[in-house]
Amino acid sequence: TDRTRLAGRKVLVTAGGTVERLDPVRYFTNDSSGKMGYAIAEAARDLGAEVTLVSAKSSIPLPSGMTVVQVQSAEDMYHAVMDRLDTMDLVFKSAAVADYRPAETAPQKIKKSEETLTITLVKNPDILEAIGRRKTGQFVVGFAAETENLEEHALRKLNRKNCDLIVANDVSVEGAGFGTDTNIVRVYDKDGLVEAMPLMSKKEVAGRLLRLAAERMTRQRVSP
Ligand code: C5P
Numbered sequence: 001t002d003r004t005r006l007a008g009r010k011v012l013v014t015a016g017g018t019v020e021r022l023d024p025v026r027y028f029t030n031d032s033s034g035k036m037g038y039a040i041a042e043a044a045r046d047l048g049a050e051v052t053l054v055s056a057k058s059s060i061p062l063p064s065g066m067t068v069v070q071v072q073s074a075e076d077m078y079h080a081v082m083d084r085l086d087t088m089d090l091v092f093k094s095a096a097v098a099d100y101r102p103a104e105t106a107p108q109k110i111k112k113s114e115e116t117l118t119i120t121l122v123k124n125p126d127i128l129e130a131i132g133r134r135k136t137g138q139f140v141v142g143f144a145a146e147t148e149n150l151e152e153h154a155l156r157k158l159n160r161k162n163c164d165l166i167v168a169n170d171v172s173v174e175g176a177g178f179g180t181d182t183n184i185v186r187v188y189d190k191d192g193l194v195e196a197m198p199l200m201s202k203k204e205v206a207g208r209l210l211r212l213a214a215e216r217m218t219r220q221r222v223s224p
Contacts, residue, residue, distance in 0.1 A: 032096035034058025132162030
């Protein structure tokens with residue numbers, strides 16, 4: 001473990017699940033714990049990187065030794081990420097971003113009245129896709145949580161969102177995905193499978209992902 005491997009490199013990590021507010025007391029969210037993203041941010045910090053963690057809702061304490069930007073919604077996260085993208089070298093997009101948000105956030109608590117209540121949802125911006133369009137040499141790692149056809153879906157995402165690596169996990173498998181302390185992931189690049197990792201702690205997965213990204217970054221970059 002080389003503690004200076006990412007020295008001077010700026011790493012942006014997104015983590016947690018976005019919160020899409022319906023009214024002052026209610027919101028839509030998902031099961032993301034933030035564990036994978038926080039582990040990645042800590043691993044990058046431990047390799048000497050200057051880390052910015054953009055965190056939506058999580059169920060674990062915020063890590064130390066990095067800049068933390070706390071956000072709620074996908075739109076908040078979009079702005080927090082896009083405002084900082086230009087100065088970054090490496091981006092890990094591990095947040096679970098809600099695909100839709102309520103079309104309107106009611107200013108007051110919605111009162112119970114009719115038998116049915118219809119809520120219109122509108123599409124959120126796809127942050128990773130926007131990064132893929134805007135990037136200027138940043139090495140970008142996306143994530144894909146799937147319940148079927150892992151490889152096909154992951155490769156399609158990698159191409160559509162223009163990332164350099166995609167980390168796919170089958171969330172239907174025990175020991176992988178939301179909330180757990182372990183994960184089982186497969187990493188792909190545009191040519192296919194790069195590494196299939198066995199069941200291991202999210203901390204170990206994070207270390208391996210950082211190593212893969214760091215190797216490829218130096219390969220892609222022209223040294224000064
Ligand atoms: O399409 P899907 O949500 O499964 O893609 C997952 C990847 O895309 C993750 O890296 C996630 O952080 C990112 N994403 C995003 N903005 C969205 C939806 C997903 O950045 N609105």
